[in-house]
Amino acid sequence: MLLQKRLKLLIIILLSLLVINTFNACEKDDDTVKPEKKETSDKPKEDKKEQDDEEDGITLYSVDGYNITKKTDYKVSGKLLELQKDSKKHTEIWNLVSKIIPKGYMTFFNEYLIITGEESGVAGFVVQTREDLTKWKIGVAIDMAYQGGFNTDGELSYTIIHEFGHTLTLNNVQVDSKRNSDNCSNYFTGEGCAKEGSYINVLFQKFWKDIHDQFLDTGDDESKKQAFYEKYKDRFVTQYASTNPGEDIAEVFTHFVIKDKPTGNTIANQKVKILYEYPELIELRNHIRESLRIGTKSKSAPVIKVWKRGSTIGKKGQKRS
Numbered sequence: 001m002l003l004q005k006r007l008k009l010l011i012i013i014l015l016s017l018l019v020i021n022t023f024n025a026c027e028k029d030d031d032t033v034k035p036e037k038k039e040t041s042d043k044p045k046e047d048k049k050e051q052d053d054e055e056d057g058i059t060l061y062s063v064d065g066y067n068i069t070k071k072t073d074y075k076v077s078g079k080l081l082e083l084q085k086d087s088k089k090h091t092e093i094w095n096l097v098s099k100i101i102p103k104g105y106m107t108f109f110n111e112y113l114i115i116t117g118e119e120s121g122v123a124g125f126v127v128q129t130r131e132d133l134t135k136w137k138i139g140v141a142i143d144m145a146y147q148g149g150f151n152t153d154g155e156l157s158y159t160i161i162h163e164f165g166h167t168l169t170l171n172n173v174q175v176d177s178k179r180n181s182d183n184c185s186n187y188f189t190g191e192g193c194a195k196e197g198s199y200i201n202v203l204f205q206k207f208w209k210d211i212h213d214q215f216l217d218t219g220d221d222e223s224k225k226q227a228f229y230e231k232y233k234d235r236f237v238t239q240y241a242s243t244n245p246g247e248d249i250a251e252v253f254t255h256f257v258i259k260d261k262p263t264g265n266t267i268a269n270q271k272v273k274i275l276y277e278y279p280e281l282i283e284l285r286n287h288i289r290e291s292l293r294i295g296t297k298s299k300s301a302p303v304i305k306v307w308k309r310g311s312t313i314g315k316k317g318q319k320r321s
């Protein structure tokens with residue numbers, strides 16, 4: 001009996017030791033699992049990141065000429081879900097894009113993204129979808145497009161012309177994506193090396209080269225950027241244009257399209273006037289103005305404002321806002 005009891009006790013001790021041991025082991029397992037857990041908890045983040053890469057994407061369409069086909073509805077909720085479901089609005093915005101961009105230039109676009117601009121303040125953007133700059137995505141903030149009613153004061157028209165201005169000046173015909181900054185003696189756009197006679201290189205060589213070092217010195221310092229603009233105000237059609245040569249040419253192009261030919265001779269005026277030297281740009285200007293009926297009695301040009309636009313540098317390429 002005693003031996004049996006002792007054996008029982010021993011078994012109990014052994015068992016409890018085993019339990020403690022396995023418990024410890026579990027804890028240890030937990031420890032070793034932790035990084036794994038981290039990874040899994042990181043995964044949704046990565047997914048989110050992909051979504052973030054779509055710059056607050058709501059719905060993505062593929063573009064073929066003027067036709068659009070829905071590709072992806074991103075995970076959104078609440079008010080954004082309402083905007084996602086409102087495909088009539090998606091189409092209404094697209095119809096304005098189609099009015100502005102002539103058929104021959106639509107070939108540069110293969111994606112159309114509906115975004116929300118609420119948080120970022122981005123009204124629109126473009127980004128190349130192919131490294132060689134032959135194809136682009138245009139993103140439009142649906143909430144901003146309908147602020148105070150559709151295209152109030154022509155703000156949406158302005159945004160689309162501006163974004164188109166980016167693709168017009170940064171596509172493969174204008175910029176060589178294969179040449180990096182090390183072997184680029186012209187203006188390097190970030191997407192590639194601007195070709196000799198490209199619109200942006202001409203603008204850069206004539207109106208930026210002498211102040212480029214000062215511009216680079218401003219870096220990310222907002223007050224320095226402000227001072228740079230104040231100093232060279234007469235060179236820029238808007239303050240936003242002083243962000244960089246890429247924004248400058250998009251703003252200059254927009255002013256070229258929506259305003260009368262400048263009569264003054266400030267550097268800002270000269271930048272706009274230079275675009276009149278390109279017959280294809282005059283054709284483009286006429287097309288957009290006729291399409292939007294700008295300059296007719298019934299319709300005046302969009303009101304020119306500087307909209308808040310987010311900064312633009314992404315890993316895959318520069319997103320132009």
Ligand SMILES: [Zn+2]
Binds near residue numbers: 162163166250321
């Ligand atoms: Zn821009």
